[in-house]
Amino acid sequence: MKKEKLEIIYSLGVILVIPALVALNTILLVRSTRSAFNSELRRKADLVNAVIAEAAKTEVALGNFQELDAKLQKLEESQPAITATSIIREESGKLVIVASSKSASQELDASTELQVKIASERRLPIAKFVNIRNDGQLAQAWNVATPAIDETGNVIAVVSSTILTTDAEEAIDKAFTTSFIVLLVSIVVIIVLLFRHFKLVGNIRLLARQKEINQTMSDFLSVATHELKAPTSIIKGYISNVMDGTFGPINEQIDNQLKTALSQTDRLNGLVQDLLNVSRIEQGRVAYNMTAVDSTKLLVMIIDNYKVFAADKSLELKLETTDTMPLLKCDEGRLQEIFTNLIDNAIKYTKEGSVTITQKAETDSVVTTIKDTGFGMSPDARKRLFQRFYRVQTENTKGISGTGLGLWIIKQYIEAMGGTIEVESMEGVGSEFIVSMPLSKD
Ligand SMILES: Nc1ncnc2c1ncn2[C@@H]1O[C@H](COP(=O)(O)OP(=O)(O)OP(=O)(O)O)[C@@H](O)[C@H]1O
Ligand SMILES: [Mg+2]
The missing domain is CATH 1.10.287.130 (Signal transduction histidine kinase, dimerisation/phosphotransfer (DHp) domain)
Structure with missing residues (x-):
């Protein structure tokens, strides 16, 4: 009992642990992929800004701010993912926007100002991940401030731009x-x-x-x-x-x-x-001595033994066959048991009328039919007929003794010798047991 309980706990454990591990694996994988993707996007944003800074350097040095404005505008139009680009410079100790694209704010907010200052001081690009409104929709982006450094090593301006990651995010989400x-x-x-x-x-x-x-x-x-x-x-x-x-x-x-x-x-x-x-x-201890057997001769002998039994019940017991029936390949003793059992049943479970045994030769078998005008049986009983100890329980069979083993035993014998047994029956009309056994090839 204790062992069974442990087994149930173990089974439930496995049922819970395996899916949980699979789920954990997917979640961790998703997380690490998202973070790797994010770093890659940031690297791209840095790269874009570095290119802008490099390109803007000459114009800033020459003070061509109007031209710069136009260029940034053009860039924004052709690359919608690069928005709000501004070039910021320190003039008399104050940070001033000297050129910008259309979508960029003309005022420096505190956060961007701080970012620009740090980028300028550290002479390194500084990026922050932000949620912004783009075309009225909430979007995610990298806000990057990249210093433009001239040949002498001075920071001449800082390029601030917002690189939208919407497309990539959408792809990741999908x-x-x-x-x-x-x-x-x-x-x-x-x-x-x-x-x-x-x-x-x-x-x-x-x-x-x-x-x-x-x-x-x-x-x-x-x-x-x-x-x-x-x-x-x-x-x-x-x-x-x-x-x-x-x-x-x-x-x-x-x-x-x-x-x-x-x-x-x-x-x-x-x-x-x-x-x-x-x-x-x-136990598989049945020995089958397979020889060529004259089944007709066997039937004549069995019927002779049962004549008195049939006559006692005023039943007609007849055999319809020919003397030229081909020989069967089987164990004679077992075949005798098979026919005896079926004829015994036919007489036992028939009150009046007849029991007729017919034989017919087929290409590779002889079909023996034991037909009676007895009690017959229901379709349900017919299905269970070959089960061990099964006996049909009706008013008719009440006083008849038997073990319910006969049919099971002979079915095993028939199948072991390569034959088949089938039954057709109708309650109140009679039954027909059809045994087909293979021919002897000798
Ligand atoms: N020809 C038949 N007509 C009607 N019912 C039959 C016929 N043959 C068998 N049965 C039913 O099938 C049941 C099983 O038959 P089976 O020969 O296996 O056992 P049995 O005759 O009861 O006992 P035994 O083992 O002594 O033969 C019988 O009890 C009977 O109800
Ligand atoms: Mg029987």
């Missing part, structure tokens, strides 16, 4: 949405697969346990039936001896009692024999 969808689907699939896996493992264990139980049952059956066989034979022997008058004469009353005892011992013997057969089949 990729991430796709990966999250894939992640979700994978998690669902993993959970389903894991559930199925654990169910499968459970089923395999159950099957192994079932096999163990079956083996124990089979062993028990084998020992019990062997032990039962000897005493029943001895009892039968003693009853026969008493009936034969071996121990002195007996009166009619005792004779009648002994007859009942003998028939009940026969019944017990039949049961022991059936159980022995089941045990042999299950």
Whole structure:
């Protein structure tokens, strides 16, 4: 019990841990990709600004600010991602915008002023990531301030511009949405697969346990039936001896009692024999001595044995076949058991009418049909007919004794010898058992 509990906890653990690990992996991957992408965008923004700074240097030195204005404007028009570019210079200790593109503010805000000052002091580009409004829409961008340094090493101006990352962000978002969808689907699939896996493992264990139980049952059956066989034979022997008058004469009353005892011992013997057969089949201990068998001859003999039984019930028992029926390849003893069982059933479960056995030769088999005008059975009963211990429970079958093993046993024999058995039946009309056995090729 403790072991099973631990196994359930382990299974649930695996079911939770594996998808969680997959999710964590995707989230970390998404995060690191986003950050790598961001650094790359920043590097690009730095590069763009450095190019502008380099290009603006001569114009700033010459004081051609109007021309610079026009150039920055042109740049903004042709490259919409580069916006709000201004060239800022220190004049009399104050920072002044000397040229700018159209979208740039003419006033320096505190944050940009600080950024420009730091860039100028450190002589390095300074970037900050900002959320801005572009064409009325919220957008993300890199705000970069890049110093323009002349040949003598002086910072002559600082270029400030805003490089929009909208397009790249959109692409990243799209990729991430796709990966999250894939992640979700994978998690669902993993959970389903894991559930199925654990169910499968459970089923395999159950099957192994079932096999163990079956083996124990089979062993028990084998020992019990062997032990039962000897005493029943001895009892039968003693009853026969008493009936034969071996121990002195007996009166009619005792004779009648002994007859009942003998028939009940026969019944017990039949049961022991059936159980022995089941045990042999299950343990694969049935030997089949396959020879060429004359099935017609066998049927004539069996029918002869059953004549009295059929006549007792006023049933017509007939065989429709030819003397030239081809030989079958099978074990003669088993085939006798098969036909005996089916004819026994046909007579046993028929109140009036007839039992007809017909034979027909096919290309590679002989089909023997045992047809009766008996109780028949429901479609549901027909489906369960070949199960072990199954007996049809109706008013008609109430007083008829049997173990429900006969049909199961003969089906195993038939199939082991390469044949088939089928049944057709209708309640209140009768049944038909069709046995097809392969021909002997000799
Ligand atoms: N010809 C038949 N007509 C109607 N019912 C049948 C017929 N043959 C078999 N059955 C039904 O199928 C059940 C199973 O048959 P099966 O021969 O396996 O067992 P059984 O006759 O009860 O016992 P036994 O093992 O002694 O033969 C029977 O109990 C009976 O209800
Ligand atoms: Mg039977």
